[in-house]
Amino acid sequence: MENVTMEEQLVYDRPESMASVQTHYCPGCTHGVAHRLVAEVIDEMGIKDNMIGVASVGCSVFAYNYFDFDFVQAPHGRAPAMATGVKRVLPHRFVMTYQGDGDLASIGMGEIVAAAARGENITVIFLNNANYGMTGGQMAPTTLPGQKTSSSPSGRDIEVAGFPIRTAEMLATLDGAGYVVRRSLHDPKNIRMAKKSVRLAFETQKHGLGFSLVELLSTCPTNWGLTPIQALKWVEDAMIPYYPIGDYKVNPALKELKI
Amino acid sequence: MAKELMKGNVAIAEAAVRAGLNAYFGYPITPQTELLEYLSSRMPELGRTFLQAESELGAVNMVYGAACTGARVMSSSSSPGTSLMMEGISYIAGTELPVVIVDVMRGGPGLGNIAPAQADYNQIVHGGGHGDYHPIVLAPANIQEAIDLTYGAFDLAEKYRSLVVILADGSLGQMMEPAELPEMKPAIMRTPDWATYGSEGRKKRILSSIYLDPPEQEKTNFRLEHRWQEIKANEVQYKEYFLEDADYAVVGFGTSGRIALSAVRAARAKGIKIGLFRPVSLAPYPEKELFELSKRLKGLLVVEMNAGQMLEDVLNITRRQIPVEFYGRMGGILPMPEEIEAEIDLLVNEPTAANGHPRDRWLARFGKKN
Amino acid sequence: MPPQGRIEVRDNYCKGCEICVAACPQGVLALAPERLNIKGYHPVELIEQGCTGCGICAIVCPEAAIIVYREVKSRSQ
Numbered sequence: 001m002e003n004v005t006m007e008e009q010l011v012y013d014r015p016e017s018m019a020s021v022q023t024h025y026c027p028g029c030t031h032g033v034a035h036r037l038v039a040e041v042i043d044e045m046g047i048k049d050n051m052i053g054v055a056s057v058g059c060s061v062f063a064y065n066y067f068d069f070d071f072v073q074a075p076h077g078r079a080p081a082m083a084t085g086v087k088r089v090l091p092h093r094f095v096m097t098y099q100g101d102g103d104l105a106s107i108g109m110g111e112i113v114a115a116a117a118r119g120e121n122i123t124v125i126f127l128n129n130a131n132y133g134m135t136g137g138q139m140a141p142t143t144l145p146g147q148k149t150s151s152s153p154s155g156r157d158i159e160v161a162g163f164p165i166r167t168a169e170m171l172a173t174l175d176g177a178g179y180v181v182r183r184s185l186h187d188p189k190n191i192r193m194a195k196k197s198v199r200l201a202f203e204t205q206k207h208g209l210g211f212s213l214v215e216l217l218s219t220c221p222t223n224w225g226l227t228p229i230q231a232l233k234w235v236e237d238a239m240i241p242y243y244p245i246g247d248y249k250v251n252p253a254l255k256e257l258k259i
Numbered sequence: 260m261a262k263e264l265m266k267g268n269v270a271i272a273e274a275a276v277r278a279g280l281n282a283y284f285g286y287p288i289t290p291q292t293e294l295l296e297y298l299s300s301r302m303p304e305l306g307r308t309f310l311q312a313e314s315e316l317g318a319v320n321m322v323y324g325a326a327c328t329g330a331r332v333m334s335s336s337s338s339p340g341t342s343l344m345m346e347g348i349s350y351i352a353g354t355e356l357p358v359v360i361v362d363v364m365r366g367g368p369g370l371g372n373i374a375p376a377q378a379d380y381n382q383i384v385h386g387g388g389h390g391d392y393h394p395i396v397l398a399p400a401n402i403q404e405a406i407d408l409t410y411g412a413f414d415l416a417e418k419y420r421s422l423v424v425i426l427a428d429g430s431l432g433q434m435m436e437p438a439e440l441p442e443m444k445p446a447i448m449r450t451p452d453w454a455t456y457g458s459e460g461r462k463k464r465i466l467s468s469i470y471l472d473p474p475e476q477e478k479t480n481f482r483l484e485h486r487w488q489e490i491k492a493n494e495v496q497y498k499e500y501f502l503e504d505a506d507y508a509v510v511g512f513g514t515s516g517r518i519a520l521s522a523v524r525a526a527r528a529k530g531i532k533i534g535l536f537r538p539v540s541l542a543p544y545p546e547k548e549l550f551e552l553s554k555r556l557k558g559l560l561v562v563e564m565n566a567g568q569m570l571e572d573v574l575n576i577t578r579r580q581i582p583v584e585f586y587g588r589m590g591g592i593l594p595m596p597e598e599i600e601a602e603i604d605l606l607v608n609e610p611t612a613a614n615g616h617p618r619d620r621w622l623a624r625f626g627k628k629n
Numbered sequence: 630m631p632p633q634g635r636i637e638v639r640d641n642y643c644k645g646c647e648i649c650v651a652a653c654p655q656g657v658l659a660l661a662p663e664r665l666n667i668k669g670y671h672p673v674e675l676i677e678q679g680c681t682g683c684g685i686c687a688i689v690c691p692e693a694a695i696i697v698y699r700e701v702k703s704r705s706q
Contacts, residue, residue, distance in 0.1 A: 006633070007703035012687040013696045014639070022668065025691065028646030032691030049459035054324070055467075064465045070455035072327045073467035075350050078320040081312065085324025085332070088308045089282050089448070093457050111320070114313035188652060188688045228646040
């Protein structure tokens with residue numbers, strides 16, 4: 001005879017690849033979501049012991065404390081060069097950089113473009129929150145036209161400061177890029193999409209398909225002067241129109257993958 | 260092993276290969292480029308890593324990353340490129356990583372020119388990057404010495420988790436001389452207890468130069484200083500020529516030391532009791548040895564291919580107890596033996612009081628000549 | 630009947646940002662009004678019945694502070 005009983009099942013728990021420490025990020029900052037997605041993907045792929053992360057300079061400077069695998073810390077903007085050094089001597093390890101927009105798209109633009117052009121087999125997690133968070137919310141290369149920051153108090157004047165950089169679109173033009181997409185972290189649906197992209201970025205590396213980068217639109221409630229919930233809305237209303245969610249470069253081999 | 264005729268840059272490159280160089284990252288710049296070119300075919304031939312970086316900034320940070328894994332790594336450049344590497348050099352020092360960098364110096368400041376100079380002495384020996392750190396600096400004066408110093412540089416770097424700089428100049432990089440190469444080692448990949456190569460079977464590791472807590476930073480600073488004391492006690496290298504009965508000495512490093520030796524020989528032939536003191540390790544500097552030597556001399560002549568950068572160290576070390584004179588050429592010009600000989604004559608025949616600054620006197624003389 | 634679920638919050642990770650509170654489809658989350666965690670935040674908690682264990686709170690949580698459980702039918706012979 002069959003008995004039907006109710007049994008409790010675990011739906012979600014903190015990923016093992018995240019260290020058991022509280023982060024220094026402000027309440028509601030989506031850096032934490034990005035960290036979590038990366039850790040979940042690394043758990044799912046079972047590559048924690050094969051990982052070497054490269055932390056950057058900015059709010060994510062302490063990323064090495066929040067992941068439970070080997071990490072090195074790069075000078076401002078140089079994470080892709082440092083990751084190149086690691087990957088070239090350890091080609092069978094997984095190498096990731098975790099960089100913000102000031103680090104990657106301003107001071108480190110040379111290093112990221114060169115790494116992408118070489119088809120460097122590394123994965124880049126790129127957080128775009130339209131300002132320099134760590135130093136108190138100054139204008140970044142990603143700051144939107146008209147956006148007020150502590151160094152563009154009347155709003156970014158494109159006559160003076162020029163235009164924001166659409167990093168994913170730009171890097172996707174390079175032949176060395178295997179996977180370049182933009183995702184957002186502002187709601188559950190987009191977070192799920194972002195996680196799938198993080199997985200595909202690491203799969204790109206696993207299969208030797210070249211440079212992979214996931215640009216993640218992220219919030220900075222503190223420096224934007226918004227509540228965490230308002231900040232999520234601002235990503236949707238202000239950032240996505242300028243930085244559309246999209247697949248800018250996807251190596252055809254990735255479409256065949258069964259994950 | 261038989262001697263071969265080799266260009267300096269190539270000899271340094273092959274010595275590094277034979278020392279077990281695992282990976283090289285660099286950027287072309289005259290007069291160092293042959294080193295990179297040579298390795299671009301030699302390293303892949305041996306199944307080792309060669310990568311031409313997008314800039315010296317890229318190259319030094321690639322070396323930084325690769326050094327974190329325990330691999331034997333090197334980069335090379337020349338003065339303006341070395342300036343660009345200063346950021347990474349400071350980080351490498353702060354992270355306490357073994358790295359070898361070759362600087363084949365040229366004329367400066369700025370773009371300067373591509374002729375030999377020694378004007379990186381200050382930026383290499385006394386820093387250049389921010390923070391308190393001390394690289395080990397070795398200055399070869401001939402190609403055999405360049406080979407031997409490069410071959411040993413990696414062990415030295417790993418022994419002390421330190422940066423080692425081979426400080427050569429354009430003439431050494433470009434000249435050809437017969438020299439003997441050491442035996443070949445396989446590419447070296449170590450797994451020391453600090454390296455980050457994947458955490459399988461152990462706890463995760465972090466390599467960083469950040470210590471936000473000031474006491475922690477100061478602890479690191481003290482650790483680096485104590486290690487430097489140990490290096491100073493154990494790793495001094497220098498060469499002495501004709502100093503046993505000398506009344507006078509020339510002090511010069513690298514190429515200027517080598518040229519000065521010809522002048523010293525010529526002066527000896529005239530009956531002047533003079534010798535040459537050539538520091539090989541510029542850091543740690545042979546301070547004790549030079550001071551002891553100076554106590555039995557009547558005068559010293561410092562010869563450099565710069566405006567007297569090492570001169571300041573010599574003045575400090577000899578505590579201004581004896582007359583010191585200076586002769587320097589700049590702009591990529593080598594001092595000729597006859598010029599140095601004339602300076603020796605001046606030192607011996609027209610001694611000046613120990614007060615005043617030798618650079619001022621040199622400038623005054625040089626001004627008269629030009 | 631909708632599935633039954635529950636959450637556990639690792640209080641010391643929670644920073645009280647309320648993103649999960651706004652995202653919860655059942656509206657059954659709120660910050661604990663009288664409790665503070667080690668960092669001085671009011672941590673989130675389940676305030677009433679109705680959690681389905683859908684996991685949306687965990688998906689949006691920037692701190693990976695939420696553990697989600699759901700009841701499923703189990704057949705045994």
